[in-house]
Amino acid sequence: MTTSSFVDGSEAIQDSMAKALELSPVESHLHPEGSFDLADHPVPTGLEEIWRFTPLKRLRDLHKDAPLDGDHHTVEVDAAPGVTAVSVPVADSARGVSGYVPVDRVSARAWAAATSVFEVTIPADAEIEQPTTIRLHGAGIEKAGAGHLLVRAGRFSRAVVVVDYDGSATWAENIEVVVEDGAHLTFVTIQDWNDDSVHVVTQHATVGRDAELRHVAVSLGGDVVRASTSADYRGTGGSVEMLGVYFADAGQHIEHRLFADHTAPRTKSNVEYKGALQGQDAHTVWIGNVLIRKEAEGILTYESNDNLVLTDGAKADSVPNLEIETGDIEGAGHASTTGRFDDQHLFYLQSRGIPEEEARRLVVHGFFNDIIRRIGVPALQERLVASIEAELAEHVGRID
Amino acid sequence: MATLEIKDLHVTVTTEEGEKEILKGVDLTVKTGEVHAIMGPNGSGKSTLAYSIAGHPKYNITSGTVTLDGVDILSMSVDERARAGLFLAMQYPVEVPGVSVANFLRTAKTAIDGEAPKLRTWVKDVNAALERVTLDKDFAQRSVNEGFSGGEKKRHEIAQLELLNPKFAVLDETDSGLDIDALRVVSEGVNRYSDQGDRGVLLITHYTRILRYIKPDYVHVFVAGRVADQGGPELADELEANGYDKYVKAAAL
Numbered sequence: 001m002t003t004s005s006f007v008d009g010s011e012a013i014q015d016s017m018a019k020a021l022e023l024s025p026v027e028s029h030l031h032p033e034g035s036f037d038l039a040d041h042p043v044p045t046g047l048e049e050i051w052r053f054t055p056l057k058r059l060r061d062l063h064k065d066a067p068l069d070g071d072h073h074t075v076e077v078d079a080a081p082g083v084t085a086v087s088v089p090v091a092d093s094a095r096g097v098s099g100y101v102p103v104d105r106v107s108a109r110a111w112a113a114a115t116s117v118f119e120v121t122i123p124a125d126a127e128i129e130q131p132t133t134i135r136l137h138g139a140g141i142e143k144a145g146a147g148h149l150l151v152r153a154g155r156f157s158r159a160v161v162v163v164d165y166d167g168s169a170t171w172a173e174n175i176e177v178v179v180e181d182g183a184h185l186t187f188v189t190i191q192d193w194n195d196d197s198v199h200v201v202t203q204h205a206t207v208g209r210d211a212e213l214r215h216v217a218v219s220l221g222g223d224v225v226r227a228s229t230s231a232d233y234r235g236t237g238g239s240v241e242m243l244g245v246y247f248a249d250a251g252q253h254i255e256h257r258l259f260a261d262h263t264a265p266r267t268k269s270n271v272e273y274k275g276a277l278q279g280q281d282a283h284t285v286w287i288g289n290v291l292i293r294k295e296a297e298g299i300l301t302y303e304s305n306d307n308l309v310l311t312d313g314a315k316a317d318s319v320p321n322l323e324i325e326t327g328d329i330e331g332a333g334h335a336s337t338t339g340r341f342d343d344q345h346l347f348y349l350q351s352r353g354i355p356e357e358e359a360r361r362l363v364v365h366g367f368f369n370d371i372i373r374r375i376g377v378p379a380l381q382e383r384l385v386a387s388i389e390a391e392l393a394e395h396v397g398r399i400d
Numbered sequence: 401m402a403t404l405e406i407k408d409l410h411v412t413v414t415t416e417e418g419e420k421e422i423l424k425g426v427d428l429t430v431k432t433g434e435v436h437a438i439m440g441p442n443g444s445g446k447s448t449l450a451y452s453i454a455g456h457p458k459y460n461i462t463s464g465t466v467t468l469d470g471v472d473i474l475s476m477s478v479d480e481r482a483r484a485g486l487f488l489a490m491q492y493p494v495e496v497p498g499v500s501v502a503n504f505l506r507t508a509k510t511a512i513d514g515e516a517p518k519l520r521t522w523v524k525d526v527n528a529a530l531e532r533v534t535l536d537k538d539f540a541q542r543s544v545n546e547g548f549s550g551g552e553k554k555r556h557e558i559a560q561l562e563l564l565n566p567k568f569a570v571l572d573e574t575d576s577g578l579d580i581d582a583l584r585v586v587s588e589g590v591n592r593y594s595d596q597g598d599r600g601v602l603l604i605t606h607y608t609r610i611l612r613y614i615k616p617d618y619v620h621v622f623v624a625g626r627v628a629d630q631g632g633p634e635l636a637d638e639l640e641a642n643g644y645d646k647y648v649k650a651a652a653l
Contacts, residue, residue, distance in 0.1 A: 349499075349507075351488050352564065353482035355479050356477065356479060359479070362503070362507065366496055366543065367497065369497075373498075
């Protein structure tokens with residue numbers, strides 16, 4: 001009797017789980033209908049919600065019809081032992097395995113134009129401390145190019161993958177990240193472009209049952225960088241941490257659009273981005289979207305964005321959005337701050353003899369350190385501290 | 401010997417109702433080797449005096465002078481004053497996120513001395529200073545004052561006092577909010593500092609309690625923005641017994 005009721009119960013649970021994971025349709029501007037068909041993605045005018053912050057005129061027609069056949073770039077790979085990192089023709093690739101369907105025109109165009117997929121595969125159960133690094137070096141902005149990267153972390157694996165962009169490029173890109181059940185992946189992108197680069201990248205991550213993704217975006221260089229990153233969940237207990245650090249100089253446009261789509265119960269998302277701006281017309285945009293679907297009971301989400309405006313003439317836009325379609329959540333919150341130096345911080349440091357310029361440097365480092373020290377890759381953390389120091393050395397002395 | 405001299409200091413702050421005068425002509429001279437206690441009721445301007453000496457931008461000096469060995473410090477920036485030998489232990493030490501205590505102390509020490517401290521001895525010195533105020537050496541790796549309890553913040557101020565070892569220390573209600581053990585630890589730190597013999601202390605306090613541990617040479621009663629009375633340590637005993645009432649009433653007349 002007991003056994004039989006147990007089996008019944010178990011079946012009932014499985015049945016309800018299957019129902020839970022079969023998502024109900026959502027009508028939300030946070031969740032645009034994707035399409036592979038370019039005809040479904042008209043040329044944006046700049047009035048659209050998803051484009052209204054982006055300087056379309058500076059996109060070199062990536063959003064219109066610029067040919068994406070440029071190959072003025074080189075890729076260097078430093079794969080950790082056990083990790084495979086190879087370029088394969090689209091036809092032989094596992095492209096689309098994340099479930100991603102292009103949500104905007106640049107993404108759809110990059111999807112159509114890409115001829116190969118760079119696949120990084122971490123085998124199941126592998127625990128790999130050494131980061132795998134992919135360095136994409138742009139050798140010219142004249143011809144626009146398109147890329148596709150697919151990172152798959154096998155069940156119960158642990159690994160770090162870093163994508164490092166430098167040089168000059170006009171680059172449209174899709175990135176898929178699949179974190180299978182129980183896996184733990186740290187995925188880092190570093191935009192260390194020259195000042196003339198334009199980079200529009202759309203990333204989608206799908207996170208398995210009890211899996212963890214730590215997604216880190218570092219944006220320092222480029223003329224226009226627009227990075228849209230979404231994450232959803234394939235099972236209960238998945239966790240996504242999105243950490244971001246950005247530093248915009250005069251004339252730079254750096255835009256991050258984050259979307260945590262809670263598609264499964266008891267999942268977590270934690271989004272924390274911090275940016276500094278300095279110089280005339282430095283512009284940053286942070287959009288933090290979170291959708292908690294009806295099925296996503298017991299989830300926990302928090303998103304925050306802090307901007308430190310170092311000079312006049314710089315502008316930070318920061319828009320958190322939270323849509324909740326279930327009454328049963330563990331926690332959901334967001335915070336956004338944009339401000340100048342805190343006079344109290346400077347006063348305290350100066351009262352200990354530290355000159356004002358040095359005090360400002362310390363405060364900026366401290367501001368970013370909160371995020372940087374959580375990346376969990378020591379060599380990378382040191383490099384970021386040095387990069388921020390270099391950014392500051394150029395300007396902080398001239399702050400009024 | 402060095403002298404910190406405050407003459408006829410008038411200070412205002414900007415409020416919603418306009419400029420409000422807080423200090424109304426303060427005269428005070430502190431020499432190295434001396435401990436001065438400034439005592440007064442809430443709102444008498446004690447903290448304003450401390451912050452004005454340190455150079456907080458919120459306070460406007462409308463007249464008067466503050467000199468250190470005859471040199472005008474009011475024209476100096478906050479950090480220049482500190483490098484000239486002034487230190488303010490704050491009533492509410494500021495949290496500075498992401499800046500470690502170790503980095504903060506090393507940067508401050510380098511600025512004050514004009515050269516980086518010797519690496520070999522410095523870490524030992526920091527650990528010893530923290531230990532003397534019963535802070536675990538792990539505090540060196542934490543962000544400045546972030547998540548510290550009220551008592552830990554005050555002990556951290558005293559550790560800084562000992563490491564930076566300025567000519568003059570202004571202690572702004574360092575005793576407030578401390579339990580008896582922390583009060584003893586903080587007082588011992590101040591005494592070690594002043595026992596060097598060539599340092600000056602301006603101890604601002606609301607209560608006489610800390611004067612059981614730190615013996616002042618002079619006591620000044622501060623009421624309504626100026627020094628209302630002064631004397632030796634016996635004045636503190638009288639305040640303990642009778643409070644500030646007679647001064648407050650006199651000032652209100």
